[in-house]
Amino acid sequence: MPPRKRPPANSRFQVRKPADPGVHLEPFLHYLEAECGMAANTVSAYRSDIVQFLDWYRAQKPVPLSEVDLAFLSGYLQHLNRRKLAATTVSRHLVTIKLFFRYLVLEGVLAESIADLLNSPKLWKYLPKVLSPEKVNQLLSAPCRQDRYPLRDRAILAMMYATGCRVTEIVTLPLNAVKLTEGYARCVGKGNKERMVSLNPVAVAAVEAYLRHERPDMTRRNTAEQALFLNRGGKQLSRVMVWNIVKKNAARVGCSKEVSPHTLRHSFATHMMAGGAEIRALQELLGHANIRTTQIYTHVDHSRLKAVHQMYHPRG
Structure with a gap:
């Protein structure tokens, strides 16, 4: 019996792979x-x-x-x-x-x-790592004379903690969007949504010192750049550089493994909740589209819940 012939390449019997x-x-x-x-x-x-x-x-x-x-x-x-x-x-x-x-x-x-x-994995067990107010103060004071631009680095750290801004929002923040006298800034977040964030006195003082003593020297190399925070070439600072600034100064205060730029955002939100901020207001400050994202911070703030219980419970 002769061997069976294979179907030609263009045969309708050819097995086709699914489209990629x-x-x-x-x-x-x-x-x-x-x-x-x-x-x-x-x-x-x-x-x-x-x-x-x-x-x-x-x-x-x-x-x-x-x-x-x-x-x-x-x-x-x-x-x-x-x-x-x-x-x-x-x-x-x-x-x-x-x-x-x-x-x-x-x-x-x-x-x-x-x-x-598909169901999403449960996130209630996840709690963002935060720094204590004391450790934040140490971090904000960590930039020193060994750094090329210590005033800029201190201003970045102070701004991130004061506003809760994301790294991208900090590096893209234009100079004309920062109103130091009025104590606020306008940043653009996810989805190109603009929001107003408040600046505390520490952040205002840090930015003023940077603008007075370091930024003018940077702008000589690039007068057209509009970003608030610049590198030594006078160009907008990159996200990686901000990451390095945070990690370097976190190492100086002994918490480099725990700290990233987002840690300052988590710390801002947690400390705001502990201070009595309403969750809807915190949602606006953080630029969260969904309040469920903001609700994670209600799990972190055990100290405030305990204080409320002691204040209002008849057997507190």
Whole structure:
């Protein structure tokens, strides 16, 4: 019996691999930026999350997007958990996947989004690390003569703690948006939303000293730059440089492993809650779109809850 011939390459019996979902990546990112109005850093974070998901997707048994089920996506969440990622990081990855699948539905690639059936990991156990007011004071005083621009560094630390601003909001803050006499600044947060933040006397004094003694020398190299905080070339300071400034000075006060630029934001929010700030007001100050994000700080402030109990409970 003669051997069976293989079907030709263009035969209808040929097994086709599912189309690579990576073709939807760039259109999805454009959708986030152009139609959803997301900031460039947010879009960049979503890009990183989707690229990681697609890399994992390709490593699995090839399956079309239309056949992706709940078990398949749950497998990816288990993969993230095996990497020992924080619950907040896993949640962010999940949000990205949900947005991606909703976009595919909008574009008619999928009939429905199976990703919406996934539950977010519980975040109530996660509490942001914060510094005590005493440790914050030590950190703000840490910049010294050994540094090239100690007044600038002190002003950055003081501004971050006084306002609770994100790193990106600090480095992009224009000089004309800071009103030292009135004690406030206008910053642009996520989604290009502008908000007003207050400056305490410590921050005002630190910025005034920087503007008087260091910034004029920086601007000689670049008179057109409008950012408040500059590098030695007179250009806008980068996020990485702010990170290095925070870590360097945190090491000087003995807490480098615990502290990042976001630690100052967490400390600001926690200390505001301890001082009696209303959660809605804190939401505005932090620039949170959803109050659920702000509610994490209610779990941190045990001291204030205890004081309220002692004050009002009849057996307190």
